[in-house]
Amino acid sequence: MSFKTNKEFFVSWEEFHRATRELALRQLPADQWKGIIAVTRGGLVPAGILARELNIRYIDTVCISSYDHDSQRELKVLKGAETSDGEGFLVVDDLVDTGETAKAIREMFPKAKFVTVYAKPQGSPLVDEYVADVEQDTWIQFPWDMQLNYIAPIAESEA
Numbered sequence: 001m002s003f004k005t006n007k008e009f010f011v012s013w014e015e016f017h018r019a020t021r022e023l024a025l026r027q028l029p030a031d032q033w034k035g036i037i038a039v040t041r042g043g044l045v046p047a048g049i050l051a052r053e054l055n056i057r058y059i060d061t062v063c064i065s066s067y068d069h070d071s072q073r074e075l076k077v078l079k080g081a082e083t084s085d086g087e088g089f090l091v092v093d094d095l096v097d098t099g100e101t102a103k104a105i106r107e108m109f110p111k112a113k114f115v116t117v118y119a120k121p122q123g124s125p126l127v128d129e130y131v132a133d134v135e136q137d138t139w140i141q142f143p144w145d146m147q148l149n150y151i152a153p154i155a156e157s158e159a
């Protein structure tokens, strides 16, 4: 499935950090968690921030690759986590969009709490908790996918 839209939502490191700390605040008390499972790769960044804020040192990964095949999105689990049903674990991803990844996560870890930083409407019902809503037709640009660039003054780009 290809995603074609002109609408973009640019997220800075500061904003991502702030939103993820807000997510951490909602996961108290911290001692209810056996550990965190990060959904690679996007979930690795919020997992590090959550682990720091909640003082959690047990961090596992579930490694998922999704790709286009005959215009249908296929999900492949490259590596699972060391828990049978996810009980007591916080599973974290950067966002939920169509919800396809979330469905796979729910099947793998039915007893875990699944949280994301951002959620689009199609996927948001599949997440237990998230911080910010983003419209379905908007592409979220994360800070690790961007760099600072020079831009010409507005006056110079006239005519």
Ligand SMILES: O=P(O)(O)OC[C@H]1O[C@H](OP(=O)(O)OP(=O)(O)O)[C@H](O)[C@@H]1O
Pocket: 039, 040, 041, 042, 043, 065, 066, 093, 094, 095, 096, 097, 098, 099, 100, 101, 102, 123
């Ligand atoms: O709700 P969905 O439509 O499934 O989309 C959400 C998933 O897509 C992105 O990962 P992606 O597959 O791009 O891989 P990455 O995390 O390795 O960048 C994002 O990090 C979520 O895991």
Ligand SMILES: [Mg+2]
Pocket: 039, 040, 041, 042, 043, 093
């Ligand atoms: Mg991902």
